Amino acid sequence: MNNHWSEYWQQGHTTSFGEAISGNYEGILKSVWQPIFNGLNEDFLVVDVGTGNGSLPLLLRDGLLTSELTGKVIGVDLAEVSLVNSENQNGHKIDIALMSNTRCEQLPLESNSVDLYISQFGFEYSNVEKSLEEATRVLKDGGQFGIVFHHSRSMILNRNRKILTLIEKEEVNLLINCLTKMANAMGNITSQKDVERIKKDPKCEDIRAEINHLIKLLVVFDEAAAQDSDLMRFVAEFFKAGLFWPVTKKLQFIEFITIQMETLRLRLTELINASFDESKLAIFVDKLYQNNMMLNELKVLKSEQNEVLSWYLHATKFIYQLESR
Ligand SMILES: C[S@@+](CC[C@H](N)C(=O)[O-])C[C@H]1O[C@@H](n2cnc3c(N)ncnc32)[C@H](O)[C@@H]1O
Structure with a gap:
């Protein structure tokens, strides 16, 4: 990958849809995340991979605006990224930190430290096998894994x-x-x-x-x-x-x-190379189990015009019970 994403994000976009979306994500993409955000507990740690200029962390903070929860969202991206309009960080109960030049195959995070691992049109650009191993490493037992990712036959x-x-x-x-x-x-x-x-x-x-x-x-x-x-x-x-x-x-x-x-x-x-068809997805789902993840939900997201938008997958990292002898 060259540095075209860095150039793109430095133009100040919020989402990867350029001029087509002037603010942040709305509609189905927004609504699919809200129940996941609602499941967070006090003092949470969330990681968003392939974050761009932080559209998903900002969506999370907006979605929890009326709650009393405090926590932190770390957005990582391989490119040079920054929060749009130098977002005023003061006075928010939810802290957002973006890390540029950081691959999701190798996260600078402690093992078993993350409550929720998310990505929207980012995870699939990486080496997904390595990124999944890394997701399992950083997630706590019972931690949540939710990704929205490109469908090979979507309108996009x-x-x-x-x-x-x-x-x-x-x-x-x-x-x-x-x-x-x-x-x-x-x-x-x-x-x-x-x-x-x-x-x-x-x-x-x-x-x-x-x-x-x-x-x-x-x-x-x-x-x-x-x-x-x-x-x-x-x-x-x-x-x-x-x-x-x-x-x-x-x-x-x-x-x-x-x-x-x-x-x-x-x-x-x-x-095109990043997008998933059914056979690529079947291999990935197999890898989930090999990486101690239990699949909860896998579905196609559609637009209001009933056009395919993306895949959505939600999984949980197994909780290990010590065997009683
Ligand atoms: C389509 S953009 C998605 C950005 C944002 N999540 C959104 O929804 O608008 C994909 C992003 O993934 C990043 N990316 C690609 N490979 C990556 C990797 N291995 N690790 C971390 N980020 C990566 C790119 O730099 C780019 O910013």
């Missing part, structure tokens, strides 16, 4: 798979190459006279026609994915705001587009 995966197919098309590279050719062919544009000049320039016109052709091919292939990928927005920006930029700035912007597309490709590939 379906949409992102389409974006990945689109950005892996040869036309995307050809389009970016055409932008470079265009930037060089146009030269610096400082006046309306320059704009008229390039409109009459047969070389610029040929490249523009090629760009239009490539855009049309991508839009006909999958218009929604073309928009979702942000590529169309970048091309529009190149020709509008970018028209009067010096050639060097235009070339820098094209380099930025290339990096954005590569980062998106990496992120979507990771997402």
Whole structure:
């Protein structure tokens, strides 16, 4: 994994759904967690893995706002993360601490210290076998394990798979190459006279026609994915705001587009590899038992429109009884 998650979280997002969710999680995702949070006891310790900017710890604190409980939530993430809007930590009965650059395969926590281990779209990005062993180590006997994780046929995966197919098309590279050719062919544009000049320039016109052709091919292939990928927005920006930029700035912007597309490709590939289908899930459930966990609940979460959103799994670490002789 490269550091694309760090860059993402440093933009200040709360959730991994970017602009699509402006605040924190609502609806079914919120409601599935509340009963688990309600089961916590005084002076609890919770760990949230793959926490991002702490959306789940913040949801927990909100969910227990009216209770008198005190406790601590530690959010760990492999990336550089921080609580959104430098959340005011004072005056809360529930303390939230985020640990960046921390893998859930190796938690800096004492054995048998955690009451509740949670994750939302984070755990599955790790080496799940190692993370599960580690979860068992840090959980107290009777401790709870609850995860919401990607379903290979969810609406999230379906949409992102389409974006990945689109950005892996040869036309995307050809389009970016055409932008470079265009930037060089146009030269610096400082006046309306320059704009008229390039409109009459047969070389610029040929490249523009090629760009239009490539855009049309991508839009006909999958218009929604073309928009979702942000590529169309970048091309529009190149020709509008970018028209009067010096050639060097235009070339820098094209380099930025290339990096954005590569980062998106990496992120979507990771997402697809992280998601669980039924056979991957069956293997994982087997591992639960091998790791002293008893499965309580396993279900598919659906949106209000009845579309598959994710898997939800809840388990408890066995309580060992000393055998009486
Ligand atoms: C899709 S985001 C989920 C963030 C947050 N839980 C949410 O619901 O918005 C996945 C996060 O998992 C983190 N991650 C990936 N592999 C990890 C690992 N091995 N240990 C800890 N965090 C990891 C990534 O850095 C990323 O921030």
